[in-house]
Amino acid sequence: MTSEFNVHNAAGYEQLMGRWSRRLARKFIDFTGISDGERILDIGCGTGSLTFTLARAADLAEITAIDYSPVFVEDVIRRNTNPRIKVRQADACALPFEGGTFDRALALLVLHFVPEAGKAVAEMRRVVRPGGVVAAAVWDHLGGMPGMRMMVDTVAALGEGGRQLRGRYCFQPMMQPGEMKRTFIEQGLEAVTEAELMIRMNYRDFDDFWAPIAAGEGPLGKYMAALDEAESERVSVAVRDAYEAGRPDGPRSFANVAWTCRGVVP
Numbered sequence: 001m002t003s004e005f006n007v008h009n010a011a012g013y014e015q016l017m018g019r020w021s022r023r024l025a026r027k028f029i030d031f032t033g034i035s036d037g038e039r040i041l042d043i044g045c046g047t048g049s050l051t052f053t054l055a056r057a058a059d060l061a062e063i064t065a066i067d068y069s070p071v072f073v074e075d076v077i078r079r080n081t082n083p084r085i086k087v088r089q090a091d092a093c094a095l096p097f098e099g100g101t102f103d104r105a106l107a108l109l110v111l112h113f114v115p116e117a118g119k120a121v122a123e124m125r126r127v128v129r130p131g132g133v134v135a136a137a138v139w140d141h142l143g144g145m146p147g148m149r150m151m152v153d154t155v156a157a158l159g160e161g162g163r164q165l166r167g168r169y170c171f172q173p174m175m176q177p178g179e180m181k182r183t184f185i186e187q188g189l190e191a192v193t194e195a196e197l198m199i200r201m202n203y204r205d206f207d208d209f210w211a212p213i214a215a216g217e218g219p220l221g222k223y224m225a226a227l228d229e230a231e232s233e234r235v236s237v238a239v240r241d242a243y244e245a246g247r248p249d250g251p252r253s254f255a256n257v258a259w260t261c262r263g264v265v266p
């Protein structure tokens with residue numbers, strides 16, 4: 001198994017995460033650094049949050065965006081009008097490129113869905129030229145996402161299935177402090193630095209928060225999709241109560257922290 005990501009549909013992903021990962025993309029680019037004329041590989045492009053932000057951030061020679069899921073590849077191809085952006089289906093653990101092809105290989109919110117994440121980092125290193133940069137960011141599900149923790153803690157309090165979901169969710173690959181940095185160093189990258197990036201996710205109301213999850217999007221949506229109607233309603237009522245937190249339904253804002261790492265190819 002090379003991807004644990006639950007793909008439902010591109011519009012649902014946009015509402016669940018794409019609209020927020022675009023904000024994170026800007027901070028991630030500031031952290032990795034890019035320069036005019038570079039060739040960049042965007043691994044696990046999803047709906048193109050990083051891809052299209054990169055295209056606006058510098059006069060790049062080429063952006064190659066790959067994703068394991070044909071659903072996302074088709075979505076980005078359909079929306080792309082920039083001839084410097086090339087999109088194709090590929091696996092982060094077996095990149096279909098010659099060694100040293102790119103100036104940078106970037107993976108935004110991807111490695112925590114790759115069971116053999118070290119293999120993906122090794123591939124990123126292989127396809128980047130000496131002196132080029134490999135960088136990645138993953139969410140800190142355990143300690144850095146109170147909005148999503150609110151849901152997994154609520155379902156964990158409701159039963160064993162929810163407790164198992166929380167255990168899986170909080171300990172996906174690369175999420176523990178220092179884990180990604182160690183992996184980068186193990187894969188031979190140099191001058192490895194780790195940092196944290198924070199964005200806020202601002203919801204209009206509970207439905208704005210809940211609709212993509214209730215529709216089956218992402219890891220929490222996958223859990224919801226497996227419940228029967230009564231259990232799904234019980235979870236929805238309990239999560240709504242947590243979201244509202246004793247005030248009338250309306251806007252709520254949650255901080256979200258990602259671990260990020262960059263290293264240089266020797």
Ligand SMILES: C[S@@+](CC[C@H](N)C(=O)[O-])C[C@H]1O[C@@H](n2cnc3c(N)ncnc32)[C@H](O)[C@@H]1O
Pocket residue numbers: 002003004005007017018021022043044045046047048049050066067068069072090091092093107108109110113114
């Ligand atoms: C949370 S989404 C992130 C998408 C996008 N980078 C963003 O920030 O919005 C994770 C993406 O990683 C992709 N993915 C997971 N495993 C992969 C693999 N082994 N190879 C390539 N893409 C993978 C998924 O298909 C999904 O598009």
